[in-house]
Amino acid sequence: MPRPTTAAQRRIIAEADPVTGRLRGTEAQLAALVRLRLAFRHPRPPHAYFLTPAGHRVREEPAEAVPETAPVETETGVFAARTGTEREAPPPGEDAAARAREVRGAWLGLVELRRMTNPGGDRERPCAWERAHRARAVAIALEAAGRTPAAPRREGYRVTESPQPDAVEVGEPTADGVRACGAVLERAGWLVSEHGDGRTGRRFLVVSARRA
Incomplete structure (x- = not known):
């Protein structure tokens, strides 16, 4: 190699x-x-x-x-998926258009990774990287489709680990928001089921990777 x-x-x-x-x-x-x-x-x-x-x-x-002579540098501006659970708000004055381009580029990168690593070049289901990094992969799909991640003093989607194995949970403040996230993730190739908390009335999604 x-x-x-x-x-x-x-x-x-x-x-x-x-x-x-x-x-x-x-x-x-x-x-x-x-x-x-x-x-x-x-x-x-x-x-x-x-x-x-x-x-x-x-x-x-x-x-x-890696040889010790290789320079070690800290790169600024590295793309980070936003799951909506971040403790800090986005940087003040963030360029929304630039962020949208970065997110779109991240999503296209995942689609290309699917093509290169899934059997038969299947772009319609998550690849091994996405299955290993479910929360970040789901967050990229949501933000690339125009959904807004939650932040301090801002409502939006939240992607968290699920008690169910090999799955994450996605919540939004409203039932319509939950359903909209579900539609996005189904188009992105994820398996989605909607659930409700009988005590609080909260609606949320359980999201897992679609396999062959």
Whole structure:
């Protein structure tokens, strides 16, 4: 299997977005990773580069596999999925259009990962990464479809772990909001069932990954 051969390439892989695997670097650096089959260029604008499954495996190698001479830098502005459970509000003055582009890019990255890793290139159901990171994957699907995550002093969806195995729960303040989230997630390939709390009247979804 092709592997990166330079410290710069290893650094770029290590600094890939933790959710989507999106890469940052010069065009020449990223093209070299494509040739090594550790990255791919998304066919749609803005034609961003993302890690392939082989690239993800390289990033997950033990830290000692990376020479100590490789620079360690803290990257700012890394995309983070919003589950609605964050304790801090979005940054003041956040550019809503820029955030929407980032979320859309994250969703397209997941769709491409489905194509590359699911049997038969199936884009209609969650891939292994999504099943392993259910809360973040569900949050990306919801926000990419225009749903608003909850935040301090703002209502919206919340994605939390479920007592049921291999599932998460999604809540919204209103029953209509819960149903709208359910419709989004069904279109995104997730299995969704609606439930209610008999004591509080709260409605919520139990969401799990659709398998072959």
